[in-house]
Amino acid sequence: MISLHRSCFLNNTGISGSSSPFSYKLKKLPPASVKVTALGPNRDRNSSVLIENNNNPLKEIKEDATASVADVDPNPTVTGEDRDLYYDAAATDDQLVTPWSLSVASGYSLLRDPHHNKGLAFNEKERDSYYLRGLLPPTVISQELQVKKMMCSIRQYQVPLQKYMAMMDLQELNERLFYKLLIDNVEELLPVVYTPTVGEACQKYGSIFRRPQGLFISLKEKGKIHEVLRNWPQRDIQVIVVTDGERILGLGDLGCQGMGIPIGKLSLYTALGGVRPSACLPVTIDVGTNNEQLLNDEFYIGLRRRRATGQARNLIEYAELMHEFMSAVKQNYGEKVLIQFEDFANHNAFDLLAKYGTTHLVFNDDIQGTASVVLAGLVAALKVVGGTLADHRFLFLGAGEAGTGIAELIALEISKQTNMPLEEARKKISLVDSKGLIVKSRIDSLQHFKKPWAHDHEPIKKLVDAVNGIKPTVLIGTSGVGRTFTKEVVEAMAALNEKPIIFSLSNPTSQSECTAEEAYTWSQGRAIFASGSPFDPVEYKGRVFVPGQANNAYIFPGLGLGLIMSGAIRVHDDMLLAASEALAAQVTQENFDKGLIYPPFRNIRKISAHIAASVAAKAYELGLATRQPQPKDLVKYAEHCMYNPAYQSYR
Ligand SMILES: NC(=O)C1=CN([C@@H]2O[C@H](COP(=O)(O)OP(=O)(O)OC[C@H]3O[C@@H](n4cnc5c(N)ncnc54)[C@H](OP(=O)(O)O)[C@@H]3O)[C@@H](O)[C@H]2O)C=CC1
Ligand SMILES: CC(=O)C(=O)O
Numbered sequence: 001m002i003s004l005h006r007s008c009f010l011n012n013t014g015i016s017g018s019s020s021p022f023s024y025k026l027k028k029l030p031p032a033s034v035k036v037t038a039l040g041p042n043r044d045r046n047s048s049v050l051i052e053n054n055n056n057p058l059k060e061i062k063e064d065a066t067a068s069v070a071d072v073d074p075n076p077t078v079t080g081e082d083r084d085l086y087y088d089a090a091a092t093d094d095q096l097v098t099p100w101s102l103s104v105a106s107g108y109s110l111l112r113d114p115h116h117n118k119g120l121a122f123n124e125k126e127r128d129s130y131y132l133r134g135l136l137p138p139t140v141i142s143q144e145l146q147v148k149k150m151m152c153s154i155r156q157y158q159v160p161l162q163k164y165m166a167m168m169d170l171q172e173l174n175e176r177l178f179y180k181l182l183i184d185n186v187e188e189l190l191p192v193v194y195t196p197t198v199g200e201a202c203q204k205y206g207s208i209f210r211r212p213q214g215l216f217i218s219l220k221e222k223g224k225i226h227e228v229l230r231n232w233p234q235r236d237i238q239v240i241v242v243t244d245g246e247r248i249l250g251l252g253d254l255g256c257q258g259m260g261i262p263i264g265k266l267s268l269y270t271a272l273g274g275v276r277p278s279a280c281l282p283v284t285i286d287v288g289t290n291n292e293q294l295l296n297d298e299f300y301i302g303l304r305r306r307r308a309t310g311q312a313r314n315l316i317e318y319a320e321l322m323h324e325f326m327s328a329v330k331q332n333y334g335e336k337v338l339i340q341f342e343d344f345a346n347h348n349a350f351d352l353l354a355k356y357g358t359t360h361l362v363f364n365d366d367i368q369g370t371a372s373v374v375l376a377g378l379v380a381a382l383k384v385v386g387g388t389l390a391d392h393r394f395l396f397l398g399a400g401e402a403g404t405g406i407a408e409l410i411a412l413e414i415s416k417q418t419n420m421p422l423e424e425a426r427k428k429i430s431l432v433d434s435k436g437l438i439v440k441s442r443i444d445s446l447q448h449f450k451k452p453w454a455h456d457h458e459p460i461k462k463l464v465d466a467v468n469g470i471k472p473t474v475l476i477g478t479s480g481v482g483r484t485f486t487k488e489v490v491e492a493m494a495a496l497n498e499k500p501i502i503f504s505l506s507n508p509t510s511q512s513e514c515t516a517e518e519a520y521t522w523s524q525g526r527a528i529f530a531s532g533s534p535f536d537p538v539e540y541k542g543r544v545f546v547p548g549q550a551n552n553a554y555i556f557p558g559l560g561l562g563l564i565m566s567g568a569i570r571v572h573d574d575m576l577l578a579a580s581e582a583l584a585a586q587v588t589q590e591n592f593d594k595g596l597i598y599p600p601f602r603n604i605r606k607i608s609a610h611i612a613a614s615v616a617a618k619a620y621e622l623g624l625a626t627r628q629p630q631p632k633d634l635v636k637y638a639e640h641c642m643y644n645p646a647y648q649s650y651r
């Protein structure tokens, strides 16, 4: 009888060592590698089992198909490409085919296994040992040369979406090369795998869809989520990014096509924060969509129904599915798996965070990650404009997840710095939503997360009037609506302040409240500007201004790493404050001289290590860390834990 189990050849730190690229080994039989092929189109067809003897080439042994299938691990690693080539081709439309097989001991499948494939970088010895002879052209090249070649190829594409698709193809073909490329060229490739291009990719996901990535959990899977999670090939999951696709960037409801976001965010967990790719699980919860265009799109990949939110019965359906998911995750992966809520609409986002914040290791990136990155930018900006946080007045356009999340963290920090009651600190902050300034007279009709911001003030409809009435020193855009910081608004800020601080946080670029060029030009080069999506440097009157990118991508990879490496069991606001402080401390005088209030992304792994160390230190201080003893040097430990995309040597 043959029994297979996965061999763990990546240690937790992801540090390279000599390893075997084959992910199965025999439990009861001595040979080192095995090929098991599942049932073909004909029920009576035998599966083939290839067993390698130490001295012999592969020998084919016919076994009874039913017996061999029953004996393999019921939850095998399945990659879309690991299929027997021949019986599928022989099948006709009306024949049943088992769509999976395990075939690990062939060079052919090794070249199609993204976790272990090295392409032309397989050396001569590996080509001999792993049956690769003839499957590759004779040349052997280094990973560095592969990176150079891929960059040449990606740069040839003019259209950002083509670059995105090339990157996704690479991720599916050769994972380590994908991450090496991304890490070594982070400033150039971040806008490709992340905002703004990922937004367009989600909008067109159905049309560009080639093969599934991540886990899709729809209402059809209700009652079966535990099994769905077991279908995922990896067991040792440390981070899940989950969306229900209802508020994808500032692009609205993209339903199931929101999957591009968890995939993109988790690529950054690995590239920017060093979390092993095999520990990352992207999930999309599909409860339908209210996007008519998608519902009528023949290429739409999601459930063709309206969202299960809104009315009471639907809400229960939604809550039950989410609850089943949250419970199944804990049951499958334990207490310490980090769940990042991403791009949920605000009518669910706050409630989910409140509900699961006390039972799971969760955080909401749009509410909390964004707050942390913006606070870091403000703390850094104070070095340029002077004063303390409490000396400033803040006005927001947009009072949803990002807006109220940032506002609350600023108020918390002011309160901590000054011992001022939180309610007093909140009075330094005003928010405008789609109906105008949030004021006391509107309190009865306000959503719960806006109520703390309903101050005594006369109603104001227009942003420019709010600017002139409140006289903010800081203007922050979190509206999801592009070009809402008009010339009039920016000029009003510039008239009130020598150095107005202006953040246009909405993504993607099309939704940014203003461009970098507009901010610098309309303020005569005086604005301290940062945006959610990247803008190129701007030359104004002979001076070059480099706009910073105020994006939660600075925070969540390091925050996640800090939580994982300390074995934290809950996220605490003080960890977000610690992350802000660590990020702000990374801004150098050279950065300030260019107009930057964030350090450049090219140093992101070092930045993430510092953020991780600060977050972990806070977890230990708060008694929320379970990994003992506490490492002496947390920064070094964070660096040591980081995934390294250099190829491993195969024995
Ligand atoms: N840079 C970054 O790291 C991040 C950026 N973001 C971006 O922030 C934006 C908002 O996200 P989020 O807060 O989650 O979204 P929400 O839907 O929760 O909030 C949007 C807010 O904007 C208000 N609004 C909409 N249109 C207007 C308008 N014309 N004038 C004034 N206010 C308006 C809404 O008003 P009402 O309540 O009345 O409907 C609501 O208060 C998105 O574009 C997102 O991509 C989000 C997270 C991180
Ligand atoms: C950056 C991000 O999380 C957003 O725009 O939603």
Ligand SMILES: [Mg+2]
Residues within 6 Å of the ligand: 249, 342, 343, 365, 366
């Ligand atoms: Mg988001």
